[in-house]
Amino acid sequence: MKFLYYIYQVCIVLPILLVITILTALITIAGCTLGSAHFWGYYPGKIWSRLVCFFLLIRVKVNGKENIKGKTSYVFVANHQGSFDIFLIYGYLGRNFKWMMKKGIRKIPFVGKACAEAGHIFVDRSGPRKVLETIQKTKATLTEGTSVVVFPEGARSFSGHMGYFKKGAFQLADDLQLAVVPLTIDGSFDILPRTGKWIHRHNMILTIHKPIPPKGKGTKNIQEILEESYKEIESSIPQKHKGMVLNPDQD
Structure with missing residues (x-):
């Protein structure tokens, strides 16, 4: 069955996804x-994103949709298991939001231009001034119930x-006094590990935890x-993926 699924990917799905990706960008x-x-x-x-999964x-499967309220801006934070995290959150979170993403994505044909026009936020860590500009742009985006989604690990997991x-x-949440909503992604790593070359069929689960409101303001509140948030996200991860493993390219 795996071999048939690989043939299906290459001969049928890949051409379709290429076309719909370009069309979506345009x-x-x-x-x-x-x-x-x-x-x-x-x-x-x-x-x-939903078409890709289809x-x-x-x-x-999505758990916890009742935990978030309409027309409320949040800072969503999620674990970063793999490339399919994007499709899971974009397609099924059910909230209008902007991504905070690596500036290198801007160079991807069609996709980079679409992300820029859509107002997604490219993170530039080349210097303090660029970081400040990124924060200011993000603050301006969080209006009319629009939220932001961040992978605080900064890179996909290897394990x-x-x-x-x-x-x-x-x-950012502390500066704007916004609630942080932890998101647990489960299954994305099993579909396409960071070092994998083939997509494997596997279910994905998105767990939306209860918002964590500000407890004050400043360093203590942030920590x-x-x-x-870390504990909440880890609580819904399968046992085989529990426990911190340092990612060599997080820095």
């Missing part, structure tokens, strides 16, 4: 240029385990929410 670029980036920067990507026969969390997302 629709996003045109929509954001002529209309509202709030709408066109989110819904085409949401549909694209054509690859990947089932998705399925979580690495350490960087403080950037929690600093407490970071630690609480």
Whole structure:
């Protein structure tokens, strides 16, 4: 069955996904240029992500949708198991949001331009001034119930385990006094490990935990929410992936 699934990927799914990815990027670029980036920067990507999972026969389950309220801005933080984290969150979180992503994505043909037009935030760590500019742009984005999604590990896992969390997302939440919502991703690593070359059929689960409101303001608040978020995310990870494993390229 695995061999048949590999043939299906290459002969049927890959051409389809290539076409719908380019179409999604073009629709996003045109929509954001002529209309509202709030709408066109989110819904085409949401549909694209669901189509990817549909054509690859990947089932998705979402737990905890009742934990988030409409028209409320949040800072969502998630573990980063693999490439399919993008499709899981974009397609099934059910919230209009912007990604905080590596600036290298801007160079990907069609996709980079679409992300820029959609208002997603490219993180530039080349110097303190660039970091400050990134934070200011993110603050301006968090309006009208729009949220931001961050992978605080900063890089995909090599093992399925979580690495350490960087403080950037929690600093942003502290500055704006927004609640942090931990998200647990399970199954993405089994579909396509970072070092893998083939997609494996596997279910994915997205667990939306209860928002963690600010407990104050400043360094203590940032550290407490970071630690609480880490524990919440890890609580819904299968036993085989529990425990921190340092990721060599997080820095």
